[in-house]
Amino acid sequence: MSAVSSDIAADFIVEAQEILDRLGEQLVALEQSPEDRDQLNAVFRGFHTLKGGAGFLGVTAMVNLCHAAEETLGTVRAGQGQLTSAHFDAAQRSLDWLQGMLDALSNGTEPPHAPPELIAQFALESPGPGTGDRGPGKATAAPAAAASGDISDDEFENLLDSLHGAAAPGSKPLQPGPGKATAKAAAPASAPVPGPRSPVPAAKAAEVETTVRVDTRRLDDIVNLIGELVLARNRLKTLRTRIRDEELERAVGVLDVATARLQSAVMRTRMQPVGKVFSRFPKVARDVARSLQKEVELELVGAETELDRNLVEALADPLVHLVRNGIDHGIEAPGLREASGKPRSGRLRLAARQEGDYVAIEVQDDGAGIDPERLRAKAREKGLIDAEAAARLSADECLNLIFLPGFSTKAEVTDISGRGVGMDVVQSRIRELGGQIQIQSELGRGSRFLIRVPLTLAILPTLLVQAGEAVYALPLARVQEVMHAPEKTLKWFDGRPVLDRRSHTLPLLDLRGWLGLQVPPETLFTIVLLQMGDSRFGLIVDQVRGREEVVIKPLPRALRGLPGYAGATLIGDGRLAMILDVDGLRESMA
Structure with missing residues (x-):
């Protein structure tokens, strides 16, 4: 050079x-x-x-x-x-x-x-x-x-x-x-x-010079400082309720508005369109289709949807795997498609849209679909699940078997798939980003993978709940509603409490029992209904403290790797609160 x-x-x-x-x-x-x-x-x-x-x-x-x-x-x-x-x-x-x-x-x-x-x-x-x-x-x-x-x-x-x-x-x-x-x-x-x-x-x-390049590390530093400012604001809002001074009320109110605007402005500077990731997929789809001698048309929708820069980069590998999988496992060979009355060329759709504080990204194909019974049999054959547990799975639950480590339906190992490593890594990566992934599939019609991730990894809207003396944070996007249920409305199934709610039986998890705390006798339960994919479950807590935006901090070393925990934060009263992993809580009930 x-x-x-x-x-x-x-x-x-x-x-x-x-x-x-x-x-x-x-x-x-x-x-x-x-x-x-x-x-x-x-x-x-x-x-x-x-x-x-x-x-x-x-x-x-x-x-x-x-x-x-x-x-x-x-x-x-x-x-x-x-x-x-x-x-x-x-x-x-x-x-x-x-x-x-x-x-x-x-x-x-x-x-x-x-x-x-x-x-x-x-x-x-x-x-x-x-x-x-x-x-x-x-x-x-x-x-x-x-x-x-x-x-x-x-x-x-x-x-x-x-x-x-x-x-x-x-x-x-x-x-x-x-x-x-x-x-x-x-x-x-x-x-x-x-x-x-x-x-x-x-x-x-x-007039022309309207943009300037900034080192991303400087942006990250600014975002971290905004996080500290948010924590200080939350602390002042808590103190305001105790001091009850009119001038302090006004000052904290002005600070609250200014902090929210500053936070929004700084977050926008880190936003990038998902099209930065989408632009690589026409080449990926073409290369995979040619190597498999298949014909595929790729449709890109919502490339202008914006997401935190760190998330755009982190989503690249999971999406590449889903696109390759859709072509390899999903879309049939041209001859098979014609024999079943389909066009020779398969369609793969990659779409993004914003849903409140989250962005939804879907990868959908019009291929053969996923056979839940075949997944059930493969999981048993590989020893990933015992016969009794496999028999209890519904068709939708069988689809989630592809996220088990080592699971693969490929008979031959190729450069594209068949190693039994992939979908479990995809799910783990999405969870690390504070998101979730769910599957819908219909035999002969195709499959749809839906990913939902937060707009940013820096600040998270949460619902604060209390169990015992400790406070915990639940991602607000996963909260459906908060309700109170008398003891007589609860039922028991396989030794676990359930609740009949609008013609559905919802499994319940007592957070106090999950934490190893003593569960006191009570006649009225406080339940937070949480969403996990297409299913819901209830989390029993002592009380709900309200909504609060929190700054996500790394887990303490002693808790890293433990299921059910996604991070930590400081709340308005200065105490440490653990951010709970909703998917990990639900899986602990299995």
């Missing part, structure tokens, strides 16, 4: 990653509609921009690969050739190699060079009119070696502008440091050097 500022290299990596994410989706769209000039131009610009930035930084491995793709795309744009499936395969493979090169740059290591056969795969079958004597294989020449040379100060400034945008009016040109009279750009000779830019009026530039 050339000796350039680490800040410029870091900016290039960020922008290149965004381009790569878009290219996967654009290439799939172009393959489906080869006549779409807009998509062809967009793909060409993507590779061209990557090549220009990589050339400026002297990343010859990236320049060579992007140049091969750009040459072919440019020839097709000129009407002198056509793209084949081999070219699209090469382009998609090149994205994987370019991603590896970017990862190497991020880690400070030398990017690997793409294999010559991949670069050769970009060559067109035969030269078109006006292309000279360039035949197959000519596009594989290493372009960077022919163009290494000094560039002028004006060219250097223009290349910086292409990475950062025009400089602010009145700013001085970047001067080379001692011993660095000029920067060497390893760009191909055929790559046009941007011409001088027109001066931008100060007023116009002020």
